Amino acid sequence: MSPRLTDWSIALTAAIAFTSGMVSLISGLPQDWFIFVLHGIVGFWLLLLLWGKLRRVWPRLIHPRRWDRRTVFGMLALLVVTLALGSGIWWVAGGELSLAGFNLLNWHIVLGFVLTAAIVVHMFARAKRLRKRDIVGRRRVVRMGVLLLGSVAIWPAQQLTEQALHLPGARQRFTGSREMGSYAGNVFPTSSWVADQPRPLDVQNWRLSLGGAVTTPRDFSYDELVAAGDVLEATLDCTGGFYSTQRWRGIRIGRLLDQTALHTDARYVSFISVTSYRWSLPLDEARGALLATHIGEEALSYEHGFPLRLVAPGRRGLEWVKWITHIEVRTEPDPEQVISIFSSSFTDAGRGN
Secondary structure (H helix, E strand, O other), rough: OOHHHHHHHHHHHEEEEEEEHHHOOOOOOOOHHHHHHHHHHHHHHHHHHHHHHHHHHHHHOOOHHOOOHHHHHHHHHHHHHHHHHHHHHHHHHOOOOOOOOEEHHHHHHHHHHHHHHHHHHHHHHOOOOOHHHHHOOOOHHHHHHHHHHHHHHHHHHHHHHHHHOHHHHHHHOOOOOOOOOOHHHOOOOOOOOOOOOOOOOOOOOOEEEEEEOHHHHHHHOOOHHHHHHHEEEEEEEOOEEEEEEEEEEEEEEEHOOOOOOOOOOOOOEEEEEEHHHHHHEEEHHHHHEEEEEEEEEOOOOOOOOOOOOOEEOOOOOOOOOOOEEEEEOOOOOOOOOHHHHHHHHHHOOOOOO
């Protein structure tokens, strides 16, 4: 492959890897498995492309006297790529490493952001337009096809190898998450998106507010919600790399909504934390979800969202809002939820004030 075609192929592959990685963060249903397969295959495709590029520039790398500023930046980029791909492959194989409070999967995500940003900057600064001779020709098409088919073949080979060798990765969920603390109450790991750390809420003064596109807004006490006693078995699959299946107890959101009349154009339900973190579900999906006050027979711990958290089957952990204080029925999607992911930790409540 020509240098230009190699570089543009790397940029395209990185874009697909980044996009599929972002989509995977909110993909928790079994039918979403193909997103994770695509992400893995594209990762191996990137690895093969980089091997071809490294073979071309290797003579310059091994002679320091031929280095210039571009060489240094190139070597830094190579290091980031190696760490990003290596951390992902190691995690899938069952590897364990915690550094600065981040596990391998967390580092894979962080390095993915860094790598994508670096490639974008590089392409704007130095990208050369593809020429017809860079992409036309049977030999180039065959080589490109071999690389692509090779990456498609490596992914199942890796899966079969893990199963044959009984590696820890063979026991992971399709999302890559590992089982922890199922059916054991509050003992499974806790995590908060970014750094939300509100003060514990006093249930004597706390109220759940239901408003928005409803005829009569209402408030509910903690005891009213507990008394409903609805149970839902669901799997919390956290983007931090673990999953835990529990029997959650609280009140079905459909039962809650039935206690007031909704506007005829109501379409979504937004769940808002005391920190201003928020996420919304389509109305029909929300009706089948649960507002949990307990895990099994145990009341939710503070770290798991006491007094109230959303339990949304098939959604990833970042969508299971904790420390809920307000529910807003909406007639349209909630544009603020994406912003809240990055801003909630900077609110007074998010900082614990």
